[in-house]
Amino acid sequence: MNAAVPDGFGETLAEDAPDVSIAEALAILRRHYGLIGTARPLPGERDHNFHIQTEGEGEFVLKVSHPAEDAGFTDFQNKALDHILAVDPTLPVPLVRKNLEGDAQCTVSISGSAPRIIRLVTYLPGQLLSRSPASAAQDRNLGIFLARLGRALRGFFHPAAGSDLLWDIRKVAKTRPMIAHIADAGRRAIVERAIDAFEEHAAPVIPKLRAQIVHNDMNTYNVVMDASQPEVVSGILDFGDMIHSPLICDLAIGAVYRWPAEGHPLAPAARFVAGYQSVQPLEVEEIGILFNLIRARLALIVNITTWQGERFPAKRDYVLRHAGEVWTSLERLDGLSPADARHYFLDHSNPE
Incomplete structure (x- = not known):
């Protein structure tokens, strides 16, 4: 059966994103956040996500967005998390970790792909x-x-x-x-x-x-x-x-x-x-x-x-x-x- 792209589908769902290796994830972590640790891939529908365990800095999720993702939409997520923290700090939601430049997100080209948005948020433990x-x-x-x-x-x-x-x-x-x-x-x-x-x-x-x-x-x-x-x-x-x-x-x-x-x-x-x-x-x-x-x-x-x-x-x-x-x-x-x-x-x- 032909799995043609239905009308109205955005590229983030209709086209798969290029893979990101563990080595590439750790290189991004060191270069943009100054962190050293281990990375384990996490499943995701659009993004590539990694569970990061650092040496002394805690646990995080490194999020590498789909190349077609709009920077405004990831900014939306960052600001929503900041807003929740300000309004109800007892609600357990991920916290945004700023990079070495003091930004909530940046763009990186990985293995020659189109630039992809990089973010780091805290990892929430539990089952x-x-x-x-x-x-x-x-x-x-x-x-x-x-x-x-x-x-x-x-x-x-x-x-x-x-x-x-x-x-x-x-x-x-x-x-x-x-x-x-x-x-x-x-x-x-x-x-x-x-x-x-x-x-x-x-x-x-x-x-x-x-x-x-x-x-x-x-x-x-x-x-x-x-x-x-x-x-x-x-x-x-x-x-x-x-x-x-x-x-x-x-x-x-x-x-x-x-x-x-x-x-x-x-x-x-x-x-x-x-x-x-x-x-x-x-x-x-x-x-x-x-x-x-x-x-x-x-x-x-x-x-x-x-x-x-x-x-x-x-x-x-x-x-x-x-x-x-x-x-x-x-x-x-x-x-x-x-x-x-x-x-x-x-x-x-x-x-x-």
């Missing part, structure tokens, strides 16, 4: 949420954390916040051509129904809702938990999908990854929403479209990752890491009516 046992307390605490993060970003703005990002739930209809890459006809129909429901019920309401800059990607590989207390959030990673968007879209994304368990498929998500509401109460119109947004995010994940897995076979395992849970969620939620889902959230997601 990835994807590897932590789930619990009701964890569901609630994650919701509380996301609401606190939203509040910390509430007064922040940056020109890059309006970037055309395909991982924006509001753009889910643009991914319809990617449905052709889903082999199973029944699954294609489920994704079509999710997008249809979004366009009919959520899209007309979204322009009326509260909006601000949000994290936009609270997935299980972007959150770290306390290894000894897996219900306690230790930090959130990767601000590379930040955008100015309705608050409820950010909440829906986090709710997606509270995978359906035994019993009602929305039970973990409702606990997550209850935690969020204990800090940031939702409006009736927001709750009214939450279910449609959750299904739309699941459809977005399936469409983009199925296409990416075909286009970039070497990254297939990474981009499809959530595939099993995502399809289970889509199939279970496909059997719920939006009205029943809305009533369930209203009845079960109030803060205790």
